Amino acid sequence: MIKKIAVLTSGGDSPGMNAAIRSIVRIAYHKKIKVVGILNGYLGLCQNNMIKLNLSTVSNILNRGGTILGTARYLKFYKKKNREIAIENMKKKGINALIVIGGNGTYIGAYKLYKMNFPCIGIPGTIDNDIYGTDYTIGYSTALETVVQAIDKIRDTSCSHQRISIIEIMGRNCGDLTLFSAIAGGCEFIVIPEIPYNEKKLIDNIKKNIHLGNKNAIIAITEKICNVKELAKKIEIHIKKETRATILGHIQRGGSPVSFDRILAFKMSLFAIKLLLKKKFGKCIGIKNNKIIYYDLNYFSQSKHTKLKKKLIKLASNLY
Template identity: 50%
Template sequence: MKTIGVLTSGGDAPGMNAAIRAVVRTAIYNGIKVMGVNQGYDGLINGNIKEMGLSSVADIIHRGGTTLRTARSEEFKTEEGRKKALNVMKVFGIDGLVVIGGDGSFKGAEKLSDEGFPTIGIPGTIDNDLGYSDYTIGFDTAINTVIDAISKIRDTSTSHGRANVIEVMGRHCGDIALYAGLAGGAESVIVPEVGYEVDEVCQKLIKGRNRGKLHSIIMLAEGVGRAYELSDEIEDKTGIETRVTVLGHIQRGGSPTAFDRILASKMGAESVRLLIKGESGKVVGIQGNKIINMNINEALKINNNLDKDMYELTKILSI
């Protein structure tokens, strides 16, 4: 293993730069050259590649987004596209590849590994939707961003005596809504993994109003339904003025938390160690506060299950 490539793919996540930094510096520490691939698999196909040195990753550990940029590539999903990518890596002398991204990125890494090319995956996605790992890079930062927004929204909601529906990311995984809802003291948390009744949400709001509560927060994962329709229904049934805040891509940006920086650093270093040992077709993760690794195909089969105990706790604490 003389040269390692590194790329970020799919949606960006705070902490990706910390992972890139760890890959580059761990490789150089072990006498290995690093090639940075710009714009994900699309850049791999088109040879958008440059050598990275120590100065390439200086002063990036605190920066959000990804310095290598990211893109989605339909061409890479084809056999012809992957052959192009493999030929490009051969031209640049790349012996192994580290892929930082979510499940779609991992499927691409799995394909390369199946072709016999040494590839390791690092989970970088704010959704926290990879079931094999307790946490993914960017998730902690995203929920802290949401909690900060909740605090600001609560101030204005209290002033006007309103309810507010806050829509967060999470099409198939409700972890952002769940964690931020619990930490932010939301009255209701609505996630795709669990059904909900609008009347139950309204009942909580009415009970709160009757005991003098001046504001209410309803956390809604984007995969459940439309925030504005829910808001209109709540207002019609309760008479409580209800506003909507869609946080959108603000959740993807910002300086990563200490937790995400440390997690990304550990995972980045571990990915290089695995390549040095001759491993391939694996992903790194964290379980029980320990960095682990497993086969990509096994990891992708593990469903991400909502923490039902935490979900029940949100109900208990919001009475």
């Protein structure tokens, strides 16, 4: 019987993690379940760094970005001896199950704990929106709004100075944040990791765009595809037009979560606790076609389907 659960946030922080923590605590309270917060992710779990969570603890965190529990990337958790320590720490506290909020790395840790017979549930919290099995992750919508606002502001300067602007956007190996912010922001060129990068083709198409009479252009590109500062120099040399690169960086992670992320956090948290009470362990929560679903944690290694992205980028960008 589930009488006490723990919750942790791990990996990169995302707006809405606090909303999920709050929802878990409030829903658990009504189910007469006690909640323990793990500080600093899996590192805190191994260090026995835990605090009690109650209605008072989470009363004013709904609108706050980041995570009150802290987060860390702890690669040593992949070692079995460290996971054994983590499980022992939870058992000593009388914890019956663990809810993790994070991305793929967080899910891997939860799955490994589950394989060692400790009940775990995963809730997707990442701005990258790169989790298999869900249309949206908590934090993605907020980050999307942040990026679109940045694109709008950069466009003002790009138009005024008649320059080419490159905007580097987060996402790791997933182009969702770049693609949809570029569509919403009206970017002329889009470069995402799902489609092979061709620098020459990009420069040639920018040149065509300028020859057609366009005096400025904005290129949205996902991080780690290339060095955007160097790309700006090459474009300026080939096109003879001032080119600037802007790396948005961690500004995309912060800020108060938008309403969609707050509501999504509540829905997913409610479903997570329902699964625990039904003893459906080793699962993670998702949303598909506006319906909350669950699937096995071991699907974390699957890639999100890219066929739709390719169609959208052809319609929205001059690059393809």
